[in-house]
Amino acid sequence: MFIHNFKYSLKTLFRNKMLIFWTFAFPIILGTLFNLAFSNIADTEKFDIIDIAIVNNDDLENNEAYKTVFKQLSDESSEDRMFNTKYVSEDEAKKLLENDDIVGYMKLEGETPKVTFVKSGTNQTIFKYVVEEIAQRSNMLSNIVEHEMKESVMPENINTEEILHKANELAQNNEIKLKNISNKNLDYMMIEFYTLIAMACLYGGILGMVAINQNLANMTNQGKRISISPMNKAKLLISSLLAGYVAQLVGLALLFVYTVFVLKVDYGNNVGLIILLSMVGSFTGLSMGVAVASLVKASDNAKSGILIGITMLGCFLAGMMGVSMKYVIDKNVPIINKLNPANMITDGFYSLYYYDTLDRYYFNVASLLIFAFILIAISFFSLRRQKYDSI
Amino acid sequence: MENVIEIKNLVKQYKELKAIDDLSFEVKKGEILGLLGPNGSGKSTTINCILSLLNYNNGIIKIFGKEMKPDSYDIKSKIGVVFQDVSVFDELTVYENIDYFCGLYIKDKETRKKYVEDAIELVGLKDFKKFYPKKLSGGLLRRLNIACGIAHKPELIFFDEPTVAVDPQSRNNILDGIKTLRDNGATIVYTTHYMEEVEILCDRVIILDKGTILASGTTDELKELARIEEKVTVEVNNLDDKYIENIKSNNNVDEVTYDGNTLLVTYIEGKNNLVDMIDYLKKESIKYNKIYSERPTLNDVFLELTGKELRD
Ligand SMILES: Nc1ncnc2c1ncn2[C@@H]1O[C@H](COP(=O)(O)OP(=O)(O)OP(=O)(O)O)[C@@H](O)[C@H]1O
Ligand SMILES: [Mg+2]
Numbered sequence: 001m002f003i004h005n006f007k008y009s010l011k012t013l014f015r016n017k018m019l020i021f022w023t024f025a026f027p028i029i030l031g032t033l034f035n036l037a038f039s040n041i042a043d044t045e046k047f048d049i050i051d052i053a054i055v056n057n058d059d060l061e062n063n064e065a066y067k068t069v070f071k072q073l074s075d076e077s078s079e080d081r082m083f084n085t086k087y088v089s090e091d092e093a094k095k096l097l098e099n100d101d102i103v104g105y106m107k108l109e110g111e112t113p114k115v116t117f118v119k120s121g122t123n124q125t126i127f128k129y130v131v132e133e134i135a136q137r138s139n140m141l142s143n144i145v146e147h148e149m150k151e152s153v154m155p156e157n158i159n160t161e162e163i164l165h166k167a168n169e170l171a172q173n174n175e176i177k178l179k180n181i182s183n184k185n186l187d188y189m190m191i192e193f194y195t196l197i198a199m200a201c202l203y204g205g206i207l208g209m210v211a212i213n214q215n216l217a218n219m220t221n222q223g224k225r226i227s228i229s230p231m232n233k234a235k236l237l238i239s240s241l242l243a244g245y246v247a248q249l250v251g252l253a254l255l256f257v258y259t260v261f262v263l264k265v266d267y268g269n270n271v272g273l274i275i276l277l278s279m280v281g282s283f284t285g286l287s288m289g290v291a292v293a294s295l296v297k298a299s300d301n302a303k304s305g306i307l308i309g310i311t312m313l314g315c316f317l318a319g320m321m322g323v324s325m326k327y328v329i330d331k332n333v334p335i336i337n338k339l340n341p342a343n344m345i346t347d348g349f350y351s352l353y354y355y356d357t358l359d360r361y362y363f364n365v366a367s368l369l370i371f372a373f374i375l376i377a378i379s380f381f382s383l384r385r386q387k388y389d390s391i
Numbered sequence: 392m393e394n395v396i397e398i399k400n401l402v403k404q405y406k407e408l409k410a411i412d413d414l415s416f417e418v419k420k421g422e423i424l425g426l427l428g429p430n431g432s433g434k435s436t437t438i439n440c441i442l443s444l445l446n447y448n449n450g451i452i453k454i455f456g457k458e459m460k461p462d463s464y465d466i467k468s469k470i471g472v473v474f475q476d477v478s479v480f481d482e483l484t485v486y487e488n489i490d491y492f493c494g495l496y497i498k499d500k501e502t503r504k505k506y507v508e509d510a511i512e513l514v515g516l517k518d519f520k521k522f523y524p525k526k527l528s529g530g531l532l533r534r535l536n537i538a539c540g541i542a543h544k545p546e547l548i549f550f551d552e553p554t555v556a557v558d559p560q561s562r563n564n565i566l567d568g569i570k571t572l573r574d575n576g577a578t579i580v581y582t583t584h585y586m587e588e589v590e591i592l593c594d595r596v597i598i599l600d601k602g603t604i605l606a607s608g609t610t611d612e613l614k615e616l617a618r619i620e621e622k623v624t625v626e627v628n629n630l631d632d633k634y635i636e637n638i639k640s641n642n643n644v645d646e647v648t649y650d651g652n653t654l655l656v657t658y659i660e661g662k663n664n665l666v667d668m669i670d671y672l673k674k675e676s677i678k679y680n681k682i683y684s685e686r687p688t689l690n691d692v693f694l695e696l697t698g699k700e701l702r703d
Contacts, residue, residue: 004494008483015482214480217444221478225539228442228472229495230464386461387446390405391439 001231002239009211009243016210018301022308023207024251027200028258034192035263049084050123053096053105056087060108065138073130082130106131111139190353191346193265195320198345200255201281202311204248206304208289211244212237213300218388219293220300233386241286248282268353273361277352280368281345285311287372287379288341294382314342344368393420394456395547395578396441401450403436403602410436411447412602418547418580423573425593426582427689433602434582435475438549442472454547468496471545475552475582477536479524485535486511486520489542496543510542513568530561537565541572548572550581554588566592586689598693605696613692620661622687623668625654626680634675661686 013019054060054070061067072078074085086096093105097117103124104117113131117124213219215236217227226236256278259265267274288310292303317340319326326346329337337343348364355361396418403411410433418424426434439445441452443461452459454466479488489507497503511517514534524532537553550569554562569592573579581593589596590610597607606613614620630649638656639647643664645657658664665684672679 001495001498004491008480008487008491008494011487012480012482221474221476222480224444224474225472225478225492226495227444227461228467228470229492230468231495232462232464387443389446391444 002235005231005236005239006243009214009240010247012214013207013211013243013247018304019206019210022304023200023203023248024254027196027203027251027255030199031193031196031255031259031263031265034196035265038192049081050127051084051086051102052127053086053088053093053102055090055093055105055107057090057108059110060087063108063111063138065134066106066108066113069130069134082126103127190265191319191323191326191350193259193267194346194349195315195318195342196259197252197255197278197349198281198318198342199311199315199320200252201248201278201345202285202288202314202342203308204244204251204282205285205287205289205292205307205311207247207251208241208244208286209293209303209307210289210300211240212290212293212383213303215240216294216383218297218391224391227386233384237383241290244289245282245286248286249279252278252282267349270352273352273358274349277345277348277361277365280365280372281341281348284341284344284368284372287375290379290383291375294379311342314340315346318343318346338367339371341368341371344371394418395420395454396580397451397453398437398441399451401437401440401447401452403433403440403445403447410602411440414450414599414602414604416597416604416607418578419595420578421573421576422594423569423579423581423592425589425596426580426599427584427586427589427596427693428582428599429584432599434599435551436602437599438472438551438580438582442470442549468543469546471541471543471548473537473540473548473550473553475555477524477532479532479535479539481524483523484520485516485522485524485527485538488524488535489538492539493542506542506544509544510538513541513571514538515564530557533557533561534565537568545577547578548580550579552583554583554585562588586693589689596689598689598696600697606692610689613689614687616692616695620687621658621664622685623656623658623664623682624685625656625668625672625682626652627654627672627677628652630654630677634677638671 054066070083070085073082075081086093086102088096088105090107093102093107093116096102097105103119103121104115104127106127107114107116113135115128115131117127214222215226215233216223227233256267260267288307292306296303296306298306317325317329317336320342326337326343329343337347344364344367348361348368351360351364352358394417398417399415401411401414402409414433414437426437428434436445440447440450441454441459443452443459443463454463455469457463457466459466480491483491486507489510490503493503493507493510497506511520514537516531516534516538519527519531522531524535527535533553533556537550540550541548553569554565557565566588569579569581581588583589593610595607595609596613598605598613606616608616628651635647635649635654638644638654643658643660645659647657648655656664656668665682669682672682
């Protein structure tokens with residue numbers, strides 16, 4: 001009986017075009033639009049352009065290899081630009097580093113390069129890697145040709161493309177955590193996608209709402225018919241709710257697959273925690289659906305409208321239409337976003353990506369669960385009624 | 392005979408309106424009971440109270456000898472309801488809808504399959520199994536609504552105006568189906584505001600108005616209440632007054648009216664009146680165009696009881 005109802009609930013949900021549009025198609029469409037809007041930025045800056053300095057001394061003047069390679073990799077008109085290079089004195093370089101204007105600087109002492117930086121991170125690693133690569137290659141080359149025609153050590157023999165490619169790989173290498181991202185664009189884009197996931201989680205509430213509504217005699221005609229059957233009401237509700245949750249997770253999985261494989265969104269590496277947060281977020285969405293189904297006496301469409309409206313507002317405040325909204329709210333009226341489930345989900349993802357510790361992540365997960373249980377507890381009193389004053 | 396439903400002193404008050412006012416009646420095993428009443432007389436409210444969907448202010452409702460409560464699952468498993476509003480899932484096909492609702496009662500898959508097929512057969516939806524409700528005509532949709540209510544072969548079935556907005560052919564089809572169900576042993580409560588249906592279908596009738604019983608009994612008993620048994624109409628021109636006086640003098644005649652073209656005679660008892668009239672006209676050599684006899688309808692009864700027409 002439980003499975004019978006579950007099976008048919010799934011069928012009714014998946015065949016409901018309005019539901020499928022809002023919970024499955026709409027987030028995917030919106031994600032695609034986000035992606036289009038950001039694709040310019042994303043394409044030209046595969047990763048950040050790294051600010052560096054090179055000490056402008058005689059040894060550099062005499063070394064074609066370093067001079068040419070860094071010139072190429074810093075070329076503003078090139079698509080492959082990696083560095084924003086300043087040629088300065090050693091004192092100035094030190095000052096720039098202290099002020100955090102550059103990630104590091106290189107000084108040539110004879111033929112030996114010396115790289116200096118204060119912090120460690122991806123950008124520093126890439127910088128160091130490029131310098132080492134040049135050193136190795138130019139050494140090899142000069143050893144071979146030294147005896148013959150020293151002046152023909154052509155820097156062209158050093159393939160900058162290959163260096164770039166390697167550096168790229170390095171940047172994407174899992175062992176390097178992108179913790180110190182300075183580029184606001186990346187920030188921006190990720191928040192949009194986090195709110196997108198949050199929106200999909202909460203829109204799933206419409207599925208829960210419809211699944212519950214179908215069972216309530218005071219809400220739908222089918223509910224009357226179901227209520228006069230010899231089925232235990234709690235069993236029916238749980239079975240329908242489970243169907244709503246499963247449908248929700250299917251939609252969410254589709255969204256993840258689409259954003260990761262088609263839009264190439266990078267959610268970071270903590271797959272387990274990402275799934276956990278999405279599932280908890282969906283559960284919270286479901287609880288909102290249950291509450292609206294049981295507490296609001298209105299047509300299905302009106303109830304969907306309420307859920308869509310609440311979700312949209314929540315996502316807007318959490319930064320969907322511009323991350324500055326989130327910052328403004330977080331700073332001035334933090335209570336709003338503390339109570340906003342869309343922000344709890346967004347912030348959970350955000351903290352997973354940008355923080356080393358998981359405290360903030362778990363705080364958000366706990367907040368979501370508390371939020372959900374409060375809504376379900378309130379709904380419970382309405383749901384457990386079996387007879388109504390008016391239907 | 393055994394009572395399947397017993398209702399005593401039922402009172403149901405919506406916020407400001409008393410929809411059911413001290414209603415008591417029984418439904419006997421194997422009968423078709425008609426609940427007849429105009430719009431808003433409380434038919435649906437009565438059914439919803441019996442089904443434990445509605446809270447009521449007072450009264451006792453027993454079904455199969457036991458008090459009916461929301462978790463009386465043993466009672467519920469023997470009841471089928473065809474609601475006034477079509478109550479099916481738009482997202483499920485005809486077959487799936489019937490299968491879903493039947494599955495809330497019948498666990499065994501093989502039995503259920505057979506029951507669903509039986510229901511489809513009964514309501515004549517064989518060619519529409521794969522149709523979605525939105526693609527069905529109004530009459531076919533009503534039939535689906537019926538199939539969903541009765542597929543699990545209940546012993547007690549409520550039909551709440553199942554023929555509203557249905558063409559005559561579909562209506563006959565539905566009424567035949569209900570008779571079949573009764574013949575197979577089901578007890579049936581049938582609500583309607585169509586007189587003809589009650590006369591064709593019901594063993595016993597309760598006439599409801601404003602939540603109280605105006606009258607109850609078999610259709611014949613009810614017609615007796617209205618004192619008239621038969622109406623004979625003769626189309627005849629320029630009939631002499633002496634003939635009219637002559638007809639009036641008959642003991643069995645209740646009333647005679649004549650407007651120069653049509654003679655209308657109502658009789659207290661309904662035997663041989665038409666034949667006697669024809670004989671009389673022949674004997675007196677009176678020429679007439681047309682002569683016919685009518686049995687009084689429940690509408691006459693209702694008119695007699697309330698002074699208003701049943702169908703508004
Ligand atoms: N949910 C409700 N809230 C308030 N009043 C109601 C409600 N449902 C019905 N009523 C009122 O109760 C009375 C009886 O209604 P009910 O639906 O039982 O009539 P009915 O005999 O089934 O009529 P119909 O032939 O139109 O179906 C009507 O006056 C109606 O307006
Ligand atoms: Mg009604």
